[in-house]
Amino acid sequence: MANNARGAETRRRIVEQAAPVFNQRGYAGTSLSDLMAATGLEKGGIYNHFGSKEALALEAFDHNTGVVGDLIRRALRDVHDAPGRLHAVVDVYRSFVRRPPFPGGCPLLNTTVEADDTQPALLERARAVMGDLRDGTVGRIVAKGVERGELRAGLDPDTVATAAVAAIEGAIMLCRLEGSSSPMERTASFLHQWIDWMAEVAR
Amino acid sequence: MANNARGAETRRRIVEQAAPVFNQRGYAGTSLSDLMAATGLEKGGIYNHFGSKEALALEAFDHNTGVVGDLIRRALRDVHDAPGRLHAVVDVYRSFVRRPPFPGGCPLLNTTVEADDTQPALLERARAVMGDLRDGTVGRIVAKGVERGELRAGLDPDTVATAAVAAIEGAIMLCRLEGSSSPMERTASFLHQWIDWMAEVAR
Amino acid sequence: MANNARGAETRRRIVEQAAPVFNQRGYAGTSLSDLMAATGLEKGGIYNHFGSKEALALEAFDHNTGVVGDLIRRALRDVHDAPGRLHAVVDVYRSFVRRPPFPGGCPLLNTTVEADDTQPALLERARAVMGDLRDGTVGRIVAKGVERGELRAGLDPDTVATAAVAAIEGAIMLCRLEGSSSPMERTASFLHQWIDWMAEVAR
Amino acid sequence: MANNARGAETRRRIVEQAAPVFNQRGYAGTSLSDLMAATGLEKGGIYNHFGSKEALALEAFDHNTGVVGDLIRRALRDVHDAPGRLHAVVDVYRSFVRRPPFPGGCPLLNTTVEADDTQPALLERARAVMGDLRDGTVGRIVAKGVERGELRAGLDPDTVATAAVAAIEGAIMLCRLEGSSSPMERTASFLHQWIDWMAEVAR
DNA sequence: ACCGACGGGACCGCCCGTTGTT
DNA sequence: AACAACGGGCGGTCCCGTCGGT
Numbered sequence: 001m002a003n004n005a006r007g008a009e010t011r012r013r014i015v016e017q018a019a020p021v022f023n024q025r026g027y028a029g030t031s032l033s034d035l036m037a038a039t040g041l042e043k044g045g046i047y048n049h050f051g052s053k054e055a056l057a058l059e060a061f062d063h064n065t066g067v068v069g070d071l072i073r074r075a076l077r078d079v080h081d082a083p084g085r086l087h088a089v090v091d092v093y094r095s096f097v098r099r100p101p102f103p104g105g106c107p108l109l110n111t112t113v114e115a116d117d118t119q120p121a122l123l124e125r126a127r128a129v130m131g132d133l134r135d136g137t138v139g140r141i142v143a144k145g146v147e148r149g150e151l152r153a154g155l156d157p158d159t160v161a162t163a164a165v166a167a168i169e170g171a172i173m174l175c176r177l178e179g180s181s182s183p184m185e186r187t188a189s190f191l192h193q194w195i196d197w198m199a200e201v202a203r
Numbered sequence: 204m205a206n207n208a209r210g211a212e213t214r215r216r217i218v219e220q221a222a223p224v225f226n227q228r229g230y231a232g233t234s235l236s237d238l239m240a241a242t243g244l245e246k247g248g249i250y251n252h253f254g255s256k257e258a259l260a261l262e263a264f265d266h267n268t269g270v271v272g273d274l275i276r277r278a279l280r281d282v283h284d285a286p287g288r289l290h291a292v293v294d295v296y297r298s299f300v301r302r303p304p305f306p307g308g309c310p311l312l313n314t315t316v317e318a319d320d321t322q323p324a325l326l327e328r329a330r331a332v333m334g335d336l337r338d339g340t341v342g343r344i345v346a347k348g349v350e351r352g353e354l355r356a357g358l359d360p361d362t363v364a365t366a367a368v369a370a371i372e373g374a375i376m377l378c379r380l381e382g383s384s385s386p387m388e389r390t391a392s393f394l395h396q397w398i399d400w401m402a403e404v405a406r
Numbered sequence: 407m408a409n410n411a412r413g414a415e416t417r418r419r420i421v422e423q424a425a426p427v428f429n430q431r432g433y434a435g436t437s438l439s440d441l442m443a444a445t446g447l448e449k450g451g452i453y454n455h456f457g458s459k460e461a462l463a464l465e466a467f468d469h470n471t472g473v474v475g476d477l478i479r480r481a482l483r484d485v486h487d488a489p490g491r492l493h494a495v496v497d498v499y500r501s502f503v504r505r506p507p508f509p510g511g512c513p514l515l516n517t518t519v520e521a522d523d524t525q526p527a528l529l530e531r532a533r534a535v536m537g538d539l540r541d542g543t544v545g546r547i548v549a550k551g552v553e554r555g556e557l558r559a560g561l562d563p564d565t566v567a568t569a570a571v572a573a574i575e576g577a578i579m580l581c582r583l584e585g586s587s588s589p590m591e592r593t594a595s596f597l598h599q600w601i602d603w604m605a606e607v608a609r
Numbered sequence: 610m611a612n613n614a615r616g617a618e619t620r621r622r623i624v625e626q627a628a629p630v631f632n633q634r635g636y637a638g639t640s641l642s643d644l645m646a647a648t649g650l651e652k653g654g655i656y657n658h659f660g661s662k663e664a665l666a667l668e669a670f671d672h673n674t675g676v677v678g679d680l681i682r683r684a685l686r687d688v689h690d691a692p693g694r695l696h697a698v699v700d701v702y703r704s705f706v707r708r709p710p711f712p713g714g715c716p717l718l719n720t721t722v723e724a725d726d727t728q729p730a731l732l733e734r735a736r737a738v739m740g741d742l743r744d745g746t747v748g749r750i751v752a753k754g755v756e757r758g759e760l761r762a763g764l765d766p767d768t769v770a771t772a773a774v775a776a777i778e779g780a781i782m783l784c785r786l787e788g789s790s791s792p793m794e795r796t797a798s799f800l801h802q803w804i805d806w807m808a809e810v811a812r
Numbered sequence: 813a814c815c816g817a818c819g820g821g822a823c824c825g826c827c828c829g830t831t832g833t834t
Numbered sequence: 835a836a837c838a839a840c841g842g843g844c845g846g847t848c849c850c851g852t853c854g855g856t
Binding site: 251 | 838839840841842843
Binding site: 029104110116117127171176 | 228
């Protein structure tokens with residue numbers, strides 16, 4: 001393997017191994033010692049690839065949200081009707097709580113709560129990802145569903161998407177608080193019923 | 204003023220002035236320097252009343268949750284039908300976002316996200332307060348409402364309460380992320396419609 | 407009891423209760439919190455009677471050495487021959503290790519080791535007490551013993567007293583190091599034999 | 610110079626420069642500021658080599674006792690008869706007081722007096738070194754001497770070794786207390802006479 | 813590319829002593 | 835005479851980032 005490739009490989013490995021640590025302990029709560037332990041590298045080895053802890057944290061955040069985004073994209077690949085797509089999104093998050101792809105819960109939630117003021121760059125990225133999820137994904141599904149008559153007419157996509165995403169994020173928070181996945185089970189059950197209700201009259 | 208009274212007064216003042224700081228910056232993110240700046244006291248003066256940063260943080264947390272709890276109790280004082288009480292709870296949180304009684308958002312949300320593992324005492328308190336809110340307040344309202352025929356029969360109080368609280372907490376998080384109160388407005392609007400739907404058939 | 411007497415009583419109690427604490431933890435190692443715990447008084451109550459921690463430490467030191475001095479004086483009261491008096495002094499220290507009148511070992515040893523440079527006032531007092539013990543007590547017994555023909559002629563009182571005191575202090579140190587009184591038993595046994603040897607030829 | 614070698618060299622230098630400071634002021638009495646002043650390094654530089662003050666103190670203790678141990682081993686190298694070896698040990702300590710290899714007196718004495726309870730690790734090491742000196746060195750010399758007929762029959766090696774070590778440690782303490790080396794001179798003179806007495810009959 | 817030494821600073825906890833009030 | 839509030843400071847620990855070296 002070429003020298004360049006080896007460097008890039010190391011860099012990738014650092015991000016992958018740092019990402020779950022950042023998600024669990026937060027930006028400030030993660031020390032370089034933690035990152036050294038997680039990566040097996042010394043400080044110099046990390047700073048060769050990233051100019052600062054923050055730069056690494058940003059990439060780690062992108063990595064984490066990318067993992068979740070991939071899960072959603074994959075779940076939506078073969079479902080084309082709006083109700084089904086909404087059910088699929090809910091189920092991604094339900095399985096997210098039951099079998100987390102990485103520890104520490106939702107990176108958007110964590111970043112929002114921790115980075116209030118202190119980490120504008122992270123917050124900006126979180127805003128963008130959340131906008132993509134709420135408006136670009138859920139909102140768009142609802143809008144198209146109404147357009148196609150798959151969902152009850154008169155629904156406001158913004159409201160539906162916001163409430164749905166809020167319920168999901170809140171459920172993740174409740175699960176962490178109680179150390180149980182049952183809040184997500186209940187919330188998902190409610191969301192599924194709601195989706196069915198929205199689809200009901202349209203049929 | 205008596206010496207005893209002066210001490211108690213100072214102690215109360217410390218809690219009051221520290222509480223919003225803890226809520227904004229989190230337990231670890233709040234330094235004693237921050238608390239010194241907020242209270243106008245030196246380290247020794249603070250340490251005289253609280254044996255540790257954690258002890259003060261616990262009281263600050265109680266203070267913050269107490270403020271919210273008081274708002275809810277006051278809002279429920281003169282409303283006795285289940286739908287009205289649910290609307291009232293939602294409105295408390297809507298006004299909570301529009302005119303926050305203290306900065307930094309919901310202390311339960313913040314504590315849950317930050318204190319995952321590192322602050323078991325805070326987490327335990329948050330669990331208790333959340334249990335009181337979800338089961339003792341919202342869940343009980345729903346259960347009684349169904350019992351009295353004010354709410355649609357067959358509703359599961361646990362599911363309704365969990366989904367409602369999740370949506371509210373998630374909305375608070377979205378508001379912080381976007382720096383706007385519109386996610387809460389949308390979510391509240393959805394919750395009000397839902398409450399009306401639950402009350403509809405009962406009438 | 408008069409008011410003055412009550413104050414003096416409290417002052418005496420403070421010294422008595424502080425003395426063992428100082429002897430165990432040393433001057434610097436004893437905090438005002440320790441003294442508050444030992445006396446049951448608040449800081450102000452202590453500072454009313456003593457202008458500083460050092461002032462109290464000095465009196466505590468005097469108290470401790472006074473206790474030992476009393477033991478020696480009492481042991482010497484009814485013994486008038488030099489060998490007997492030397493045996494008696496050794497036995498005071500042997501019983502000192504077996505049934506300590508206060509914890510922490512010999513205050514002279516402790517003060518010497520800790521107060522090297524940092525506490526000149528304590529050191530000065532320790533010097534005086536040690537001079538009294540070595541020259542005024544042991545040295546004088548030897549000198550009179552030789553004078554009276556009770557001890558072998560030609561003995562140098564200074565050398566005998568110094569070596570005897572050194573062995574005793576060293577034995578106390580060994581007992582603390584090993585957590586056992588056997589070093590003192592062995593050293594006392596040796597000293598008794600030595601005393602007998604010094605008295606032997608004189609008879 | 611190699612980087613590895615530079616670090617090891619610095620580490621060695623820290624121990625060497627910290628050792629006398631610890632011996633003079635004690636473990637608790639030595640602050641990191643003292644160590645910074647002694648080594649010329651910043652806190653970070655010291656902390657890089659030692660995980661805690663205690664870790665450094667332990668190595669400093671080992672260094673100090675090692676220096677004394679080397680002096681004793683060297684003094685015993687070319688002396689093979691028991692009386693000569695005992696004289697040699699006494700003379701090491703006599704010269705130890707007259708021309709100290711490091712300030713602060715005997716590390717065993719200092720550690721014993723200060724570390725009573727508070728520093729179990731240091732105390733354990735001191736116990737081991739003292740056991741080696743008293744039993745492994747002095748006691749063994751006496752035992753062999755009796756065995757070979759170089760020393761008076763019937764002597765108990767334990768008692769002799771204990772009394773001798775006690776006298777030496779006590780003499781060191783007296784020298785520090787008086788700020789003079791004459792207590793050690795007198796004690797050594799006594800010990801030399803005693804050794805001669807033990808060897809006398811054997812000849 | 814990776815290591816490891818080091819600086820300089822901030823953290824919380826605890827210290828001792830003073831001051832004002834019963 | 836005794837208490838309790840408070841100031842100001844030092845304690846050890848650990849932090850992040852830089853830089854000289856292999």
